[in-house]
Amino acid sequence: MRVAIQGERGSFHDEAARQWYGEHIEIVECDSFPEVFAAVKSGAAEKAVAAMENSLYGSINQVYDLVEEYGYPIVGEVHLSVHQQLIAVPGHEITTIYSHPVALAQCETFLDEQYPFAGRVEVPDTAGAVRQISESREPGAAAIASAYAASLYDMPIIARDIENNPANFTRFLVLDPNGTVPEDADRATLVVTTKNDPGSLARVLLVFADMGINLSKLQSRPIVGRPWHYRFYLVVDCAGERLHRALEGIEPLTTEVKVLGEYVFNP
Amino acid sequence: MRVAIQGERGSFHDEAARQWYGEHIEIVECDSFPEVFAAVKSGAAEKAVAAMENSLYGSINQVYDLVEEYGYPIVGEVHLSVHQQLIAVPGHEITTIYSHPVALAQCETFLDEQYPFAGRVEVPDTAGAVRQISESREPGAAAIASAYAASLYDMPIIARDIENNPANFTRFLVLDPNGTVPEDADRATLVVTTKNDPGSLARVLLVFADMGINLSKLQSRPIVGRPWHYRFYLVVDCAGERLHRALEGIEPLTTEVKVLGEYVFNP
Numbered sequence: 085m086r087v088a089i090q091g092e093r094g095s096f097h098d099e100a101a102r103q104w105y106g107e108h109i110e111i112v113e114c115d116s117f118p119e120v121f122a123a124v125k126s127g128a129a130e131k132a133v134a135a136m137e138n139s140l141y142g143s144i145n146q147v148y149d150l151v152e153e154y155g156y157p158i159v160g161e162v163h164l165s166v167h168q169q170l171i172a173v174p175g176h177e178i179t180t181i182y183s184h185p186v187a188l189a190q191c192e193t194f195l196d197e198q199y200p201f202a203g204r205v206e207v208p209d210t211a212g213a214v215r216q217i218s219e220s221r222e223p224g225a226a227a228i229a230s231a232y233a234a235s236l237y238d239m240p241i242i243a244r245d246i247e248n249n250p251a252n253f254t255r256f257l258v259l260d261p262n263g264t265v266p267e268d269a270d271r272a273t274l275v276v277t278t279k280n281d282p283g284s285l286a287r288v289l290l291v292f293a294d295m296g297i298n299l300s301k302l303q304s305r306p307i308v309g310r311p312w313h314y315r316f317y318l319v320v321d322c323a324g325e326r327l328h329r330a331l332e333g334i335e336p337l338t339t340e341v342k343v344l345g346e347y348v349f350n351p
Numbered sequence: 352m353r354v355a356i357q358g359e360r361g362s363f364h365d366e367a368a369r370q371w372y373g374e375h376i377e378i379v380e381c382d383s384f385p386e387v388f389a390a391v392k393s394g395a396a397e398k399a400v401a402a403m404e405n406s407l408y409g410s411i412n413q414v415y416d417l418v419e420e421y422g423y424p425i426v427g428e429v430h431l432s433v434h435q436q437l438i439a440v441p442g443h444e445i446t447t448i449y450s451h452p453v454a455l456a457q458c459e460t461f462l463d464e465q466y467p468f469a470g471r472v473e474v475p476d477t478a479g480a481v482r483q484i485s486e487s488r489e490p491g492a493a494a495i496a497s498a499y500a501a502s503l504y505d506m507p508i509i510a511r512d513i514e515n516n517p518a519n520f521t522r523f524l525v526l527d528p529n530g531t532v533p534e535d536a537d538r539a540t541l542v543v544t545t546k547n548d549p550g551s552l553a554r555v556l557l558v559f560a561d562m563g564i565n566l567s568k569l570q571s572r573p574i575v576g577r578p579w580h581y582r583f584y585l586v587v588d589c590a591g592e593r594l595h596r597a598l599e600g601i602e603p604l605t606t607e608v609k610v611l612g613e614y615v616f617n618p
Contacts, residue, residue: 116456116459118459146456185452185475189383189384189413192383192385206473206474206475207473208452208473282559282560282563282564282565282566283557283560283561285556285560285566285569286553286554286556286557286559286560287553287557287560289552289553289556290550290553290554290557292549292553293549293550293552293553293554294550296549297549298549299549299552299571301571302552302569302570302571302583303569303570303571304566304568304569304570316569
């Protein structure tokens with residue numbers, strides 16, 4: 085099975101894909117999220133795994149836009165604790181640290197304390213940073229990436245779990261153009277556009293609350309082309325018949341409701 | 352007046368700062384959002400302007416975290432339409448395009464159509480990309496940045512408004528440690544932690560709706576250290592006495608309410 089990800093082997097996307105589909109998948113490396121979806125469309129990959137939220141930078145709106153554009157159903161969510169490792173070419177003092185900008189930001193406290201004078205260089209991918217220093221053997225070069233990337237390129241970890249916030253995590257969507265709704269689905273991701281009336285969102289949420297349905301995520305999003313008119317992304321802990329009853333309940337309060345996927349949250 | 356921003360002169364942060372405080376400010380250039388807040392704390396700057404949402408990547412949670420950590424009140428919001436320009440060293444075919452990763456992503460459609468074979472190089476700042484090519488005069492080098500950055504470095508614009516989505520915008524917060532609530536404040540940013548009960552968020556929103564208070568933004572956020580327990584960031588179109596009445600109304604439904612600022616939205 086070929087799974088398209090942003091980034092390369094050894095990245096957190098790779099880890100998320102393996103966590104969902106197992107070790108024996110073939111990773112299709114892509115430079116950007118639009119390329120990930122295009123790879124599935126062209127048949128270069130059968131499935132896709134794409135980050136949609138991390139605890140430092142929040143939601144990745146672009147991924148939601150692509151899910152809507154391509155219409156591939158969400159078939160699962162992977163939550164990954166993100167632990168960053170300092171990985172270095174042995175035998176030199178560290179003078180330059182390569183990593184993805186988010187990873188550099190996540191480790192800022194540690195870097196400022198331990199390596200205040202080392203240069204920081206932004207590169208597109210954490211795993212790519214490890215590959216690069218493992219190939220170049222540049223004296224003084226280090227990378228910030230996962231333990232998995234260190235082992236993949238057989239490079240030593242100099243300092244472990246150097247992220248500022250140990251509760252760091254990233255949330256990924258699993259997308260499958262041939263996905264169907266499993267019988268035991270218990271979660272759904274929705275895009276809801278409420279009527280332009282101050283009470284309609286509150287009343288939408290009351291419909292879910294009155295049915296005892298928990299919300300796992302709620303985020304307003306400006307409507308493209310109409311800044312500051314909002315749509316809402318909702319992740320609800322229900323699916324199937326119960327979800328459809330709730331959607332009937334909110335119908336009078338909304339102008340559009342799209343179900344982006346119904347799936348099993350903890351399979 | 353010295354205003355700290357992430358990035359350098361000519362960046363969109365610079366434009367937002369000038370839009371709020373006028374042309375005669377001194378920009379304090381910082382490498383990261385934590386440095387922006389540290390610059391205000393150290394006295395290197397009196398005010399700060401920090402992006403907190405863009406339409407492609409969504410909210411910048413790190414900025415909200417820093418606002419809470421430092422406790423500097425939000426005194427304003429700036430919304431900037433983001434138009435990207437292709438800026439190049441004249442007289443050569445474009446072979447390498449430098450810009451911030453978000454700007455490169457925003458212009459992906461144009462670049463894929465017009466410059467499919469040009470390399471793309473991520474740099475930390477759009478304005479820095481223009482400065483760099485204006486200094487190096489590297490043949491074939493181009494940058495993606497604002498018209499303001501092009502004029503600042505006196506470099507020609509080769510293609511105008513090349514962003515994929517013309518409704519692109521970025522929303523900035525203005526922070527002032529000595530800020531006070533103006534008499535005509537009409538907007539507030541809040542962090543609300545609701546009681547762990549499925550209906551409490553809906554009932555919080557009903558309190559605002561019943562008072563006729565519009566919500567401009569609503570975003571759930573995992574609680575640090577307790578993934579998937581949510582707090583909510585709310586931007587409400589009210590302030591002062593009316594806000595305080597609303598906060599009394601939601602008190603029984605919440606465990607914590609912080610007001611991050613009350614200010615005039617369209618001064």
